Amino acid sequence: MVNPLLELKKAGQSVWLDxxxxxxxxxxxxxxxxxxxxxxxxxxxxxxFEKAISHGSEYDGTIARLAGRSTKEIYEAIAFEDVGM
Structure with a gap:
C-alpha cells in the first residue's frame, strides 16, 4: 500500500502537523x-497550546503543580516543556 505522506515527501513537500x-x-x-x-x-x-491545554486532562497535573503562579507563567512552563520534548 502506498503511503500518501511519503509520496508527498518524494515530491519535495514537507508535511507538518498543525x-x-x-x-x-x-x-x-x-x-x-x-x-x-x-x-x-x-x-x-x-x-x-490553548486547544491542547483546554481539551482533556493530560495537563491537569502540571497545572496543579504550578498552582499559585500566574496564567502566563503556567502557559510558558507548559509550552517550554512540550516544545522541549
Missing part, C-alpha cells in the same frame, strides 16, 4: 509519524 498533544509526544506516536510517515515537524503557537 496541532500538539502531550500524549502524542510521550506515547511515541509523533516519533512513529516522523520515522514511518515522513512527518517533517510540528507547528506550535499560542492557539495550538
Amino acid at each position: 496541532f500538539i498533544r502531550r500524549d502524542l509526544m510521550t506515547g511515541g506516536e509523533l516519533q512513529r509519524l516522523i520515522n514511518q510517515d515522513g512527518l517533517a515537524g510540528v507547528t506550535a503557537n499560542p492557539a495550538i
Whole structure:
C-alpha cells in the first residue's frame, strides 16, 4: 500500500502537523509519524497550546503543580516543556 505522506515527501513537500498533544509526544506516536510517515515537524503557537491545554486532562497535573503562579507563567512552563520534548 502506498503511503500518501511519503509520496508527498518524494515530491519535495514537507508535511507538518498543525496541532500538539502531550500524549502524542510521550506515547511515541509523533516519533512513529516522523520515522514511518515522513512527518517533517510540528507547528506550535499560542492557539495550538490553548486547544491542547483546554481539551482533556493530560495537563491537569502540571497545572496543579504550578498552582499559585500566574496564567502566563503556567502557559510558558507548559509550552517550554512540550516544545522541549
